[in-house]
């Protein structure tokens with residue numbers, strides 16, 4: 001049975017379907033939220049012939065976003081989000097139809113890359129997305145010491161300032177900061193101005209006993225050089241204040257991040273600082289002397305990347321080693337990518353061209369997505385997820401794609 005996917009024409013029905021699937025996020029002001037960061041023409045629905053009348057069988061949405069790549073270019077991407085299938089319509093191919101639709105639309109719009117945060121790790125690999133960035137969640141004790149002798153000069157004159165995220169002009173400043181540093185931190189995903197407004201939009205029923213999101217800016221020479229979002233959680237243990245300050249992504253140059261890190265481990269009435277989004281090679285772990293200096297450290301997948309148009313995506317980024325390999329690419333959901341490609345990198349520049357030459361490697365397009373931001377993919381050969389037909393060819397590809405520093409995790413969208 002072919003499943004028809006079409007643009008949403010009924011915002012209330014779209015929202016009600018989302019609220020059934022995402023039952024934990026329902027608020028009275030969702031209708032307003034819907035207008036923020038998810039453009040009307042980027043909401044799509046499925047109605048199965050025998051599906052529910054009052055709701056859609058499936059929905060998805062796309063946020064227009066930008067992502068920085070190895071080499072520093074910042075390119076438009078499709079930020080896939082709001083994916084939900086009605087509980088009575090699940091496992092009948094609704095998501096598969098929506099993914100086929102998303103990839104075709106994205107390609108037709110001339111956007112080479114799609115990215116997402118996955119609700120469950122097992123869902124998106126089959127649709128050609130690769131886990132492209134890992135992130136740590138790190139707990140630090142109050143007063144943790146950070147050692148970075150060669151940053152102290154840059155740090156001098158950097159001050160920090162705490163403001164409400166919802167205060168006028170704050171989300172615009174956050175976005176400007178993120179755009180300024182994105183080229184130096186490949187993997188950074190920058191949302192539209194509306195997406196940033198959405199971050200600050202916290203209706204009272206979502207807050208309950210939480211404090212509103214705050215933003216800590218780092219400033220130097222009269223301008224913003226970094227920021228992080230945070231929220232304090234109150235707690236008293238044996239008459240001692242032992243709250244937790246929950247901290248989002250640190251954004252900024254290294255000295256700005258150091259100033260922010262030192263400040264967030266010294267917040268009055270707090271005992272623990274929970275940093276929710278620390279990249280694999282983030283300086284934070286080096287400043288404190290490694291993982292054992294943390295209270296706890298857990299690692300998860302952050303951004304998943306999908307090369308929607310392999311030929312267009314490959315040259316957008318730079319490469320850290322040369323390679324020249326013929327790759328047999330499997331791509332069930334974007335057949336225009338499938339087949340044999342000569343992938344080269346020379347003096348940092350990449351090119352992807354169709355070829356009839358014998359393949360050195362056979363892999364799924366998800367492998368190229370996993371390595372696209374510079375995350376190491378060399379181990380996938382040993383894992384049996386890649387077939388090598390010319391010895392050494394996969395090492396050449398993995399070396400070219402890998403960057404010296406692991407890519408930056410993104411803010412959830």
Ligand SMILES: CC(=O)SCCNC(=O)CCNC(=O)[C@H](O)C(C)(C)COP(=O)(O)OP(=O)(O)OC[C@H]1O[C@@H](n2cnc3c(N)ncnc32)[C@H](O)[C@@H]1OP(=O)(O)O
Pocket residue numbers: 021080081082083084085086089090091092093094095096097116117118119120122123126
């Ligand atoms: C980017 C984001 O928005 S992430 C949010 C994703 N949404 C959610 O998690 C909300 C709750 N879950 C749901 O709404 C649904 O269960 C979905 C969207 C995850 C799956 O939708 P369905 O319509 O049931 O998927 P569909 O029937 O198209 O399945 C396609 C394939 O994916 C597999 N699959 C689907 N969901 C899962 C899962 N959670 N774990 C593992 N495999 C899965 C199916 O088994 C099927 O496999 P096959 O190709 O071997 O037959």
